[in-house]
Amino acid sequence: MKEAGIDGPSPVFMRSSGGLSKAHTSIVTQLRTGHAHLNRHWWRIGLREGPDCDECGEEETVKHFVMECRGYRSQRQRMKRAMGKDAEFTLATVLGTEKGVAALIDYVQETRRWTGFMRGIRPI
Numbered sequence: 001m002k003e004a005g006i007d008g009p010s011p012v013f014m015r016s017s018g019g020l021s022k023a024h025t026s027i028v029t030q031l032r033t034g035h036a037h038l039n040r041h042w043w044r045i046g047l048r049e050g051p052d053c054d055e056c057g058e059e060e061t062v063k064h065f066v067m068e069c070r071g072y073r074s075q076r077q078r079m080k081r082a083m084g085k086d087a088e089f090t091l092a093t094v095l096g097t098e099k100g101v102a103a104l105i106d107y108v109q110e111t112r113r114w115t116g117f118m119r120g121i122r123p124i
């Protein structure tokens with residue numbers, strides 16, 4: 001069997017993105033590349049005064065949004081639970097495993113952080 005190239009999306013991601021809508025695949029890709037619709041990104045491209053998170057005031061990076069922000073603590077607890085208690089909970093497992101991506105999509109929806117972007121898009 002041919003080894004997957006290290007430059008392309010991981011086989012796990014390709015399989016897991018197969019069942020996702022276009023919008024959800026796009027969000028996961030944004031989070032994986034760091035070009036997510038979060039405040040640090042808007043600030044970097046000149047569309048915001050600062051990179052700070054609206055929830056807590058810290059810089060809103062992908063890692064902050066997914067792993068750290070205390071404004072989304074209860075949603076994050078549900079994401080952890082959805083991945084299973086034996087699953088390792090890191091940015092890599094959330095963005096790079098099938099269960100992680102599925103739990104992440106629910107998390108993104110629950111935080112409503114992409115509400116404007118998601119408007120008019122049917123949930124899966």
Ligand SMILES: [Zn+2]
Binds near residue numbers: 056068069070071
């Ligand atoms: Zn925050």
